[in-house]
Amino acid sequence: MTTRSISIWATSLLVACSGNDDSGWMATLADQTSLASITLPGTHDSAAIHEPIPGIARTQTLTFEEQLAAGVRYFDVRCRNYQDTFTLYHGSVDEDQTFDATVAVMYAFLAAHPSETLIVSIKEELPGYEITLPFDQVMAGYIAAMPARWSTTEALPVLGDVRGKIVLLRRFDTTLAPLGIPAAPGVWTDNATFTITGPANLRVEDNYVVTDDAEKWTQITSLFGEARATNTPSTLYLAYTSGYQMSSGLPNIPSVSDTIDLMLDAYFATATGFYGVVVMDFATATRAHAVLTAN
Numbered sequence: 001m002t003t004r005s006i007s008i009w010a011t012s013l014l015v016a017c018s019g020n021d022d023s024g025w026m027a028t029l030a031d032q033t034s035l036a037s038i039t040l041p042g043t044h045d046s047a048a049i050h051e052p053i054p055g056i057a058r059t060q061t062l063t064f065e066e067q068l069a070a071g072v073r074y075f076d077v078r079c080r081n082y083q084d085t086f087t088l089y090h091g092s093v094d095e096d097q098t099f100d101a102t103v104a105v106m107y108a109f110l111a112a113h114p115s116e117t118l119i120v121s122i123k124e125e126l127p128g129y130e131i132t133l134p135f136d137q138v139m140a141g142y143i144a145a146m147p148a149r150w151s152t153t154e155a156l157p158v159l160g161d162v163r164g165k166i167v168l169l170r171r172f173d174t175t176l177a178p179l180g181i182p183a184a185p186g187v188w189t190d191n192a193t194f195t196i197t198g199p200a201n202l203r204v205e206d207n208y209v210v211t212d213d214a215e216k217w218t219q220i221t222s223l224f225g226e227a228r229a230t231n232t233p234s235t236l237y238l239a240y241t242s243g244y245q246m247s248s249g250l251p252n253i254p255s256v257s258d259t260i261d262l263m264l265d266a267y268f269a270t271a272t273g274f275y276g277v278v279v280m281d282f283a284t285a286t287r288a289h290a291v292l293t294a295n
Contacts, residue, residue: 023069024116031160031161035159035162036232036236037232040073041287042073042075047088048095049061055251055253055254057091057253059281059282065109070288077102084131084138086138106118110166117163121183136172139174153181153199154181156234182200192206210245224275227239239275
């Protein structure tokens, strides 16, 4: 069996086990809908499926292809510029994946599902190594190789303008403009709940250093409450439900996700309406379905 055949089989099994086919769920949404008015399933450190020590780096069990089939539409992709091409990392951990392969999966998915759009956050995770081009120029090169698949405007688009496209959320510095929705390190506040004001307004909960899971849950649901109360097409709400607690001097991701994911399951079993982007660790097809059906 070829690698491609295995991937197709695994995706089919994922759909069969979850009982849902959410590969084209955005088709029912009106073209004039702002991306900031949709409850979106998302994944934190979307590529992080490998780790050298249990608990310190892995945040997902589903591959990109499986996440797409499950209805995930926001991806948090962490890159390192290595010899003028991108490889994927979580912190200092090499996830043994390339950006070339990742976008190839996304392009193929969008070609097969032209009703869908993806928001992809690109972050420079580590300094470049053996490079001749800066990070932003390498990113611009990826876009130039397939421009029809990218939206690089700084403002929040409506769905009809970006179906079949990747909307770039830029978490890196650049001298090129426009190059996606700006959320560079200077404006993305570390380990906090914060607001970014600009061509696109963002309201973000990203409290990832967790000392108490109950407090983390309060921070998450507070942002959900803000999103529901405001529900404005001019502000993109992002709730990073991810985090870690320290254990024996090392970060432990399951110490948070094991609790928070159960809380998300209970919350979205009955939730309806607008909650923004729900960015999860260890996303499942069932949980992504529950989030997207809140719309």
